[in-house]
Amino acid sequence: MHKSLLIDPEKCTSCLQCEMACSFEHEGVFNPAKSRIKIFEFEHGRRAIPYTCTQCAEAWCLYACPVEAISLNMETGAKEVAEDVCVGCKVCTIACPFGTINYNQDTGKVIKCDLCGGDPQCAAACPTGAITYVDADWTGYDRMREWAQKTHSQPSA
Amino acid sequence: MKHVIIGAGPAGIIAAETLRRADPRSTVTVVGDEPEPPYSRMAIPYLLTGSIGDAGTHLRRGADHFAKLAVDIRRDRATGVDVGDRRVALAGGGHLDYDRLLIASGSHAVRPPIAGMDLQGVENCWTLADARRVAAGARAGARVVLMGAGFIGCIVLEALAKRGVELTVIEMGERMLPRMMDDVGGEMIKRWCESKGVRVLTGARVGAVSAADGGLELALDSGESLRAELVVCATGVSPNVDFLADTAVRIEDGVLVDEYLCSSVADVYAAGDVAQGPDFSTGERRVHAIQPTASEHGRIAALNMAGGRTRFRGSLSMNVLNTLGLVSSSFGLWMGAEGGETARAADAERFRYLRLEFQADRLVGALALGLTQHVGVIRGLIQTRVRLGQWKPQLLRDPLLVMDAYLDCTRRRA
Amino acid sequence: MHPQARLSGRVSVKIQFKTGGSLVEHLPPGTQGNTVELEVPEGATPMDVMRQLCMPTGENYLVSLNGEVVVISERGKRVLAENDHLAIMPPIQGG
Structure with missing residues (x-):
């Protein structure tokens, strides 16, 4: 059974530890701007939502990629970008209806959450339990996944 | 069940792979007329900049990918279809019988009706073969004129500029990207390009191209004349449908398809650049010659060819572009x-x-x-x-x- | 019917004409959208229609008659009949 990131915005204090951990894991620097998980604040900081890829079953990014740079990690269920194959065309960034795969101007490639190969550092770093890494079946499924389904089946007009 | 797919671009290849999964016991034959493994035109600009080699443009990794799937990729070109006998005639002299046919023949670059567009040194930038010729001519310091600042023009523009050529862009429309940007955006992109040393002429027309001093001379309607070693023509593409003349497959801006990607003829489907299918925004049928549409078309057409009944909700016209x-x-x-x-x-x-x-x-x-x-x-x-x-x-x-x-x-x- | 869409003095046929993109500007003034009824002389071909509308008569358009492709070599030969649907589509911009 794959595990997935369970996000509980109620517990998020917007401390940005997850962004720091993510950027350090992937880019070797503590720089929230380079994080694949992003905290969005509402109501002048009274509410915060950690936001990242849900590894949706539709895999819009994977199917849109013209050079097969995005593949499914069978072990974790993550959709991963092979940086040496990605040409930086950015088609995936407009194809993903969640906006969770983004272009990195510095490298000329796209980046997205890869679940850190099965040990997501954002969850490890979160001090309040707002981000946890749990078995996918008992999370009741992330609401964003339901929404992914909706994108696919919404009747036209 | 015999499935034949005309065209080895993203729509055709994704359809072939989907058919293999959805209809495991069928035969799947893909006919492509370019002398390369199936590749992506989207990757061509990155080949021009040298950031990838030929293999980096390929749609799939692994030389035996298609053999392992038992998908037969044939290098040939369809010259006609007999929808009564369910037979595709091939340029190589043979033919292929089909039960279900997918037309994913894509589009070809077209040049405007201007004198001299057939001269040596005038190139398209659409196929890998085109790209190799452009690369050979676009040496650092060479004077290059790019005709057309639409999506393809602009994506090539970036690659040409990175090669260090002396670049002039000529666009007939009043702004850059006339079909993808409004006045405000088009003007910003133009100013941005100019700030990077690219000369951009909008609302400009080339009257004629002629040979001059071993290079080319372009006479503009404004009276100005430009010299260039290389002219790259990116003035648009047109669907590959000539082989469908004399068939009952209905054409308008492309092959007209319904919400199941089926054409006006039963068991003949179309996908990708060549297909004029449902548009999400208007409900009308439009050609959206873009990668995400090719991929979605290919998948859904194949599911229906395999006997399913999957409805296509319409493609959303969208583009993303990096201009310098x-x-x-x-x-x-x-x-x-x-x-x-x-x-x-x-x-x-x-x-x-x-x-x-x-x-x-x-x-x-x-x-x-x-x-x-x-x-x-x-x-x-x-x-x-x-x-x-x-x-x-x-x-x-x-x-x-x-x-x-x-x-x-x-x-x-x- | 706008006067510019009519050619006078000869027997003529009426066709439904559709175009797109930048070629829309060649439609008779006042045309709504990209479709118009045109009156063309009897015996006219798709090429004649292009001339009548002052379109550049290049080979870079997609021409179809009643949904059937008209290849380049046929565009000056195929004769239009009453109520024919002629579509002349300019190149498209891909992505």
Whole structure:
């Protein structure tokens, strides 16, 4: 059974530890701007939502990629970008209806959450339990996944 | 069941792979007329800059990928289809019988009717073979004229500039990207290019091209004349449908297909650049010659060829482009919808621009310049027809709140 | 019918004409959208229609008659009949 990131915005204090951990894991620097998980604040900081890829079953990014740079990690269920194959065309960034795969101007490639190969550092770093890494079946499924389904089946007009 | 696919681009290849899964015992034959393994035109600009080699353009890794799937890729060209006898005639003299046929023959580059466009040194930039010729001619310091500043022109523009050529861009329209950007965005991109040393002439026409001193001379309608060693023509593409003449397969802007990607002839489907299929935004049938549409068409056409009944909800016209480091994107009805409302935020100094188009309280189109983070949510909002409710007046005041609106609306809805 | 869409003094046929993109500007003034009824002389071919509308008569368009492709070599030969649907589509911009 794959595990997935369970996000509980109620517990998020917007401390940005997850962004720091993510950027350090992937880019070797503590720089929230380079994080694949992003905290969005509402109501002048009274509410915060950690936001990242849900590894949706539709895999819009994977199917849109013209050079097969995005593949499914069978072990974790993550959709991963092979940086040496990605040409930086950015088609995936407009194809993903969640906006969770983004272009990195510095490298000329796209980046997205890869679940850190099965040990997501954002969850490890979160001090309040707002981000946890749990078995996918008992999370009741992330609401964003339901929404992914909706994108696919919404009747036209 | 014998499936034949005409065309080895993304639509054809994704269809072949989908057929193999959905109809395991069928035979799948793909006919492609280029002397390369199946590749992506999207990758050509990166080949021109030298950041990838030929193999980097290939649609699939692994030399035995198609053999392992038992997908037969044939190098040949379809010259005709007999829809009565269910037979495709091939240029090599043979033929292929089919039970179900997919037309995924794509499109070809076309040149404007201008004298001298057939001279040596005038190249398209559409196929890998074109790209190799362009690469050979676009040496550092060479004078290069790029005709056409549409999507393909602009993506080639970046690659040419990176090769260090002395570049002039000529666009007939009044702005760059006339079909992907409005005046504000087109003007910003033009100014950006000029600031990077590229000369951009908009509203300009080439009257004639002639040979001069071992190079080329372009006479513009304005009276100016330009010298160049290389002219790259990116003035548009046209669907490959000539082999369908004398068939009952109906054509308009491409092969007309219904919501199952089936043409006017039973068991003949079409996908990708050649298909004129349902448009998500208008419900009309349009050719959307873009990668995401090719991929979605290919998958759904194949599911239906395999005996399924999967409805295609319509493709959303969208593009993303990097022009010398300035990233722009467009979605859906970016030019506005009838009775709709527009929100704009522009920062000309920092080359940032966001335009949102609404119909009632739904987002139906958008343009973005200089924004690279989370642009996908724009597609999400448009394609799920999310009701923005109280967010709409806020977005009309400040369109940059689009990500906030997205998160708030989708969290509450889900 | 706008006067410019009519050629006078000869027997003529009426056709439904559709175009797109930048070629729309060649439609008779006042045309709504990209479709118009045109009156063309009897015996006219798709090529004649292009001339009548002052379109550049290049080979870079997609021409179809009643949904059937008209290849380049046929565009000056195929004779239009009453109520024919002729479509002349300019190149498209891909992505």
